[in-house]
Amino acid sequence: MARHKILILLVLLVAGLFPQVGFSQSGRIAVLPLEDLSQGANGLNLALTGQVRDGMRDRGFSMVPREEIIAFMVKNRVRWLGYLGSSYVRRLHDELGIEYLVLGVVTQRRDKRPFALGLTLQLIRTKDARLLWAHNVELCGADEIGLLGLAQLRDMAELEAQVVEEALRTIPADLQDYGRPLAVRDALESVVLGPEIVKPGDMIYCRLKVGGLPADLFKTSVSIFVDERIIEARYQKDEKNFVASWPAAAKNESYPVTVAVSSADAGEQQEVLVGSYVVDGQAPMLDLELKGQELNGITVLQKRVIIMPRLKKPEPISRWLITVRDDKGAEVMTDDGRHNLPARFSWWGQGKNGALVADGFYNIGFTVWDRAGNSAQTAESIQVIRQEPQMALVMKEVGKSLALDLEYTGDIPLAYWRLQIHNQRGDLLSESSGTEESRRLLLPLAMVAGQDISYQLSAQDMLGNRLRRHVAALVSVKEKETEAEAGLLTGAQEKKTALHEIWTQDF
Template sequence: MPSRRTFILLLLIAACLLPQVGFSQVGRIAVLPLEDLSQGANGLNLAITRQVRESMASKGFSMMDHEEVISFMVKNRVRWLGHLSSQYIRRLHDECGVGYLLLGSVNQRREKRPFALGLTLQLIRTGDAQIIWASSAELCGADEIGLLGLSDPQGMAEMEAMVVDKALLTIPENLHHGRPLDIRDRIESVFMEPEILKPGDMVHCRIKLGASPASLFDTSVSIFVDERIVEALYYKGENSFVASWPAAFKNQRYPVSIAISRPGTGDQEVLVGSYLVDGQVPAVALHLKGQELNGIIVLQKKVTIMAVMKNPEPIRRWLMTVRDENGVEIMADDGQDGLPPRFSWWGQAQNGALVVDGFYTIDLTVWDRAGNSASAEQAIRVIRQEPKMELAMKEQENSLALNLEYDGEIPLAYWRLEIQNQDGDIISESSGTEDTASLMLPLATIGDQNISYRLYAQDMLGNRLRRDVVALVPVEEKEKEGDAGFFAETGGEEMALREIWTEDF
């Protein structure tokens, strides 16, 4: 049993020690793992981190355990290095009793000769989240540190030690706590949405302050926007102040400020964001590029559709549809963020099949960032008929009269006629662009042989005709039937009539 005198002595010793313990706890330094920028965006350098820790400990600083730092990072989901926001720094101060935070990055590290290493360190006082010291040091194997290279580092390990020592050379030996500022009212985060909206739409704002729920019972947060004041309500579960209000009707950008009021302290007004009210409907027009027939664009292989914004603005979403004469949607395409400068339609339905001939409507709808929508439409016609061209043959005196006649709605682009004898030699070749044509072929050039012809024709839309007629024989030699024609098809197995209609797909 200790005597009374001993007990008093022990109490005095404890009283003397207590502030020391408190000081050393608050004055502890946490060293966050150093970011290694030489390894890319997510580089980490634990070796230099350890060297920095050891070097600081050797200078007499009280260091937070590395494992404790890592568990703090894990607990708070700190997934980045080299920087930390005051929100986390405050937690380090409040929860871990850390007085200072050392952040740093390895800016450069070259392991090939000449070696190079660059390091930046910064010391942040956690009480007020202020940077109180910073240093950068760098060294290269090519640096002439001393005469004759006597002081040059011989390897990377030696260079690391030299750079760490150089960087920590100016760190103050006695870190002063200063006068910690009250960072309880610091705004931790502000989330406001949407950024762009239509007149009258609701704006939602959530404000989180850097304070515990217990200290926020007498705090009020007001939002100033468009000469209005909106009081934010405190939600204990989220530890946030939440407010919603309808947007004004005038199209413009509205800055949003918040004021934090606490009894006994002055109001703190901060501009936290802005939103844009956009009630303007986007003006969109469609232009189809193609052959026009009777005032309407006709599909020619494909049609190019160009969307033009009369007052260009960013587009959030677009939808293009093709409808038939009955209004049935046969094809649709859509996209997000940005309108393509042009579309192409190849006359196919959604399943890839070619659409039937007829009239169609192409419709484009766009939505701007606020959700205002506008549409534009254009009619288009699909015609996929073969050019209607007929060839009539008739004997006239000592010649063979050939009459070509085109009877199509679409203007003819060209025609070509080739007549061949039995041996395949071309005995007549002619071409033109007229709808009707008459040709005379002397019978002497034909003789009594069988002949064949090949007729090509193409209309302005690209629809093509190719007609091959083979083994035509003179009627005289078989059976002449009045004026039915000088030549007749031989019929049966001997006659091969091929009509090829092609379209360039």
């Protein structure tokens, strides 16, 4: 019994003196520089990387020197941190004889109180690129406060040491028997297939990179299965990849593409769905709607015209083009764009230089191309009319009244008119408005007798063309004047007076 006690004591003593005995590891382990997300995308934390490496070395792991890792990253152009693809992982095994890889990410870091640090570590077996172990540790200064606040962290360095220690605490003691080995099935390292959408008969190209030594690739065959066809990919020695191309079928549908890699050693591997492409031979169905004032069956520019292209059967568009041409076919305005079709366009009747275009007929053409390159075109006509509303005012004496006859002679329907009569002092003698094309207004002669009168006439047609006419000191209406004198109150006399006609168009 005493001998047993001594034996147990000896075991405990040895275990206490040499705590790393349980971590006797074979195989080299590489620690890639830790990514630090607290510094944004692709941030780097070399200090913690060193701590993790030291912590693992203390546990008896055989660590790969940092310089060797950096050289590998430079050689293989690894410009990112925190993750690595299987092909790179296996390259570590094949080229550098590294057995395990440690990837780490600082998920969170708060340098001011309360300090916080999050660390995630992953351990990957390089032989089969299997993720064996991963562990998250997130500690915060506020977590550690005891009942009396005695265990509060003093600084960030203390927290870093705690986090690394905690993160490595659960790493498997013996990695040799940890995690069942995976069959290395993904011989395909990368696949580039395109274009995604094609017209019938267009060529599809596929470039595949297959893992393995260059000498073995000569004995490897890569078969592509698509649309009940088998296409053998050719090996390109210079590029060290396999390429294949084939014409797209005539039927409009989606075609999945699967690949099988077979080598003399491993035999044929499982088929892998690597992508798909769509054959689209149908042109988009395009409809063009113009929103504006319609006159005699044609849309007429009214300040602007709204052009609304619409796909009858919605589908993604690769580009579009809108062109406005005059009746001689000359290009007046053009615009184009990629991807989404705008819901509406506005044309303000201006040319490329910004100047207003001349009156006449114009053709608005719209073309769209879908992703396969099928195009559809449609066009609509529009008329531009910019004329001052033709309105005349004739005055004559009728009995004891002064008659003012308004007459509209234009072709475009009138929207409104307004007439104001003033005396020489600016007093408003009369004001009237309406939408009729002819109208007689009567003013009592007694009201205007002995005064110089003037008038302001404004009118607008349905297209927005405006007339603003201001005639000052039209005539002096004398008391008891003769009919002959009164007869002079005509449009002819208006021309003799100082006229201030302002014609504006709201374009």
